[in-house]
Amino acid sequence: xxxxxxxSGQLFGPYPIEFSRSDADDYISATGDDPTPHNFGGNVHPLxxxxxxxxxxxxxxxxxxxxxxxxxxxQQMTVHREIAPSENIVxxxxxxxxSNRRGSIWVIFETEFVDHSGAAVxxxxxxxxxxx
Amino acid sequence: xxxxxxxxxxxxxxxxxxTQDRVTAYAHASGDHNPIHLDEDFAASTRFGRxxxxxxxxxxxxxxxMSLNYPSTWHRGGTVKTRFTSPVVPSEEVAVSGTxxxxxxxxxxxxxxxxxxxxxxxGEKALTGSATVLLA
Numbered sequence: 001x002x003x004x005x006x007x008s009g010q011l012f013g014p015y016p017i018e019f020s021r022s023d024a025d026d027y028i029s030a031t032g033d034d035p036t037p038h039n040f041g042g043n044v045h046p047l048x049x050x051x052x053x054x055x056x057x058x059x060x061x062x063x064x065x066x067x068x069x070x071x072x073x074x075q076q077m078t079v080h081r082e083i084a085p086s087e088n089i090v091x092x093x094x095x096x097x098x099s100n101r102r103g104s105i106w107v108i109f110e111t112e113f114v115d116h117s118g119a120a121v122x123x124x125x126x127x128x129x130x131x132x
Numbered sequence: 133x134x135x136x137x138x139x140x141x142x143x144x145x146x147x148x149x150x151t152q153d154r155v156t157a158y159a160h161a162s163g164d165h166n167p168i169h170l171d172e173d174f175a176a177s178t179r180f181g182r183x184x185x186x187x188x189x190x191x192x193x194x195x196x197x198m199s200l201n202y203p204s205t206w207h208r209g210g211t212v213k214t215r216f217t218s219p220v221v222p223s224e225e226v227a228v229s230g231t232x233x234x235x236x237x238x239x240x241x242x243x244x245x246x247x248x249x250x251x252x253x254x255g256e257k258a259l260t261g262s263a264t265v266l267l268a
Binding site for chain 2 (some may be wrong): 005023026027029031032033034041042043045046047048050051052054055056058064067069070071072074076077078079080081082113129131
């Protein structure tokens with residue numbers, strides 16, 4: 001994808017997400033010194049969901065492929081319930097805003113995460129600055 | 133166990149060292165292989181001049197702090213709103229902290245709003261923002 005193709009309202013995904021126990025543990029281990037005090041109770045670290053979607057968005061936009069310098073400027077997330085390993089979650093992202101400021105492209109993605117029944121489990125918003 | 137619920141009360145925070153190994157492990161676990169975090173040559177050509185840690189890694193520290201301080205409610209309805217204000221450079225030890233800033237009742241539910249931060253060794257804030265959680 002060319003950065004010029006990005007348009008407000010553009011949809012990304014759906015991104016199916018299913019973390020194994022091992023995937024979930026790897027994420028928690030990477031962020032912590034000792035997984036046990038995290039109090040995730042054997043569940044998925046909720047930020048893991050959003051990190052996964054960010055990686056997919058980065059791939060879809062071609063940030064790594066085109067070696068585009070980026071800055072993650074801000075992040076919001078709300079979680080409604082715990083997510084168990086092997087649970088099937090689907091993420092849908094929307095490019096809510098895309099603007100050019102002094103040669104940099106500022107984008108805001110909003111993402112909704114739903115479970116197999118369609119119930120919302122989390123929402124997030126990510127602000128990313130790209131310097132083409 | 134009582135949770136922080138008094139205005140001005142500090143949350144139980146912690147310090148954590150962000151090594152390049154941790155950044156690399158985070159990249160593998162999250163799938164975010166942006167070269168600014170991993171590729172020294174590419175990072176040298178950016179405004180930062182060297183590799184930097186993922187902002188989401190700092191946010192994960194905040195998330196951990198909130199889950200430690202509000203273990204029974206953080207994972208159902210917890211909200212964070214943060215800005216990444218300065219990059220964490222591998223080998224830095226950061227301080228993760230929070231303070232109760234506001235108490236309010238919404239729809240009969242008591243909520244706590246905390247100011248949260250991740251601070252670099254030079255005193256710069258790597259992350260600032262707020263986290264809101266149910267009290268019970």
